[in-house]
Amino acid sequence: MTFDGWFLIVAFAVILTVLAYPFGQYMAKVYRNERVFLTPIFAGPERFLYRLLRVDRDGVPSAQDWKQYAKSLIVFSLAGWLLLYLILRTQTLWDFTGLNPTGYHSAPWNVTFNTTSSFMTNTNWQFYSGETTMSYFSQMAGLTVQNWLSAGVGIVVAIALIRGIIGRAPDQDGRVGKSIGNFWQDLVRTILYVLSPICIVGAIVLLSQGVIQNFSNYLTAHTITGLTQTIAMGPIASQEVIKELGTNGGGFLNTNSAHPFENPTGFTNLFEMLIVLIIPAGLIFTYGRMSGNRRQGYAIYGVVMFMFLCAASVAYIAEAHGSPAQHAAGLHTHVISGSGGGNMEGKEQRFGIASSALFNTVTTVTSCGAVNSAIESFTGIGGAVPMANLSASEVIFGGVGTGLYSILEYVLLAVFIGGLMVGRTPEWLGKKIEAREIKLAGLGILITPLTALFCTALAVASKSGRASIGEVALSKTGGNTPQGFSETFYAYLSQANNNGSAFAGYTGFIQPTSGSLGSHGITFADLLGGFDMMFARYAPILFALAIAGALAGKRITPAGLGTMRTDNPTFAVLLIGVIVLVGALTFFPALLLGPIVQGLTGHLY
């Protein structure tokens, strides 16, 4: 460990907070449909889009209750799924655009099913490898589009839930009180006012640092020692920025943000981490602002920042210490002059230990899942950190929108538990919490862990599941190792949490040569993963919207002496307790079997 390493972690937290606060206030204005500094630019396109989508009624889309909102969301996602599947399966049909210089064929149906479900659900789990499977056209017109839209869908659900929480009592016709906004309006405003400015500026920043953006054929270089090297190209910057900003995480190239063309310098690494977290962190302040009590936002921000810093610190310490395999081989892993030491297996020199540990913590607390180093090669404890982050079900910042609506469900649960402890009817921001909301929140919280564990059990117990374990080929024990279990568990946990990072030895796609000829998918892993992702994405969204609907119509009673406050440190501690308890109770046995066993022994398998 070095001073610079710790300084990076602290500096990152400070910079993030300084940027996220004003951005959160800005988003609050956007979702209250107020005027912001970009209104002069985007008001025209906004009205035009409403008219094009036929949701325009006197210039303003009409209000929707939670069922209508959910219906629009589901139908839109389904349409996106179909188009993306079609684009990916007809890759060679688009050769006329000149955007398939390598002439790659489409991947088989099963892998494409997985990929399509993955990008639609903001997971961006990748069984395929970008530079050997996808044409530029598929990456742009197919994958990039869903990077934007899946991010937008996540954000609007969080906003709808906030509206439900703060919604005022119903008026005479009982209509307005039940409204949680309009899906199409929220989506359009998200894309125009929240995502596009950062994407355009961010892409230019990345370009200035060396991220590439072209449509050239792959380069052939003749090296100075007489070898040839083929270098993959592509329109990377435009996809890279939305991949981080929308907490998507699907790399243009196989090694994702570890690849120098996606993440060329220490500076871009910092920049990419910031844009991963800017929306999830900002939305917490947006919630405080929209609820009329900024301290509500501060309390949640304090909770998630505390948990985030714990995770980053543990990962950094573990990786700086080095791995049992290194030590057994006789390698010394301490810091020496001119080398940072630590576990450098699967890490890049320009990032070193601290930037790698921090980046992977940032992308696993959120649903981003981009990686700048190989999680599979992290030490036992270092690898347990991403898993623990996933086990917290996206509440430590979490994915764009997803993180906020998930933690608000935990807040609901904490309010309920707190209410039981003091023996009062639980209230939250003046609204009585009743059986319906608690049932919905409980389901919303548990559905993701349940899906993950169910799929893992199915994969571990079945022969078809074992075909995917990369460790089978690597180890003498045929994959019956903690590492083999970790690979499988991580795969379904990551897909259920719509994260997309991987113990990348786990595979669902066998591709002997570039371009998909002669390749085949592993149907079991592809389909199980696909359903895992879709179920664990849309079920929680429906529960969140249902909670919004249930809360929207409730009357607000003024806070009394006995009201439990949800904006002070006591509540923050209670909230941490509830999150840790739920996470630990559901996942501790599984975590023990995999990474923790490895972290506690120096034994080699």
Add this chain to the structure above:
Amino acid sequence: MKRDIITAAIGILVFTLLLGIVYPLFITGVGQVTFPGNANGQKIYADGKLVGSKLIGQNFGTPVLEKNGKVKEVKGAVVTEADPRYFQTRPSATEGGADNAAASTFSNKGPNSVKTKEADEENIKAYLELNMGPNKKEYDPGLTAANIPVDAVNTSASGVDPEISEANAHIQAYRVAAVRGLSRATVDRLVSKYTSGRGLGFSGEPGVNVLELNLALDRLEGKAS
């Protein structure tokens, strides 16, 4: 429901056009105008030939020849041995030979795996052989397994890491200087020249760009001769 379906169908087509075609084309246009070098991959030419990209690590090895004079191949990949005249990049796990920039990949070797240990041992052995010299004393006499920097043994993440640590470079400088008949001070000066610092002074680690360093060495010799 019908309204939703129509709106969704129009929506997905409009957004595909805007975000999937217009947006990437716009960024490409901006990139090609403002940062053409970066946008096209920081190509490096020597004598008018493309020798690589500044950002992409390369294998500075020479092909191993079989007895009949043919280039030796295993599973279609050319077998190479490190060229002692050049600085060597980090171990790479890419298929089809080291530093295959058309198919980047992690090694995915676990922290408690026997295979990882064996690979590390093999890399340590190769590094010692390369950098101590044929009789184990010509180049860096003080080199032991205990002071090899980790980046020289562990595989990189991308498989095409363009950089090595300063410690790694300074050890290899003994060999490169000896083989090329240069003073070690000269080589070390070049190493410092191609070392980039941390981002903003605190993000990431310093590293030495191997391709640029090797090309500078060749230029230096070209001038001298």
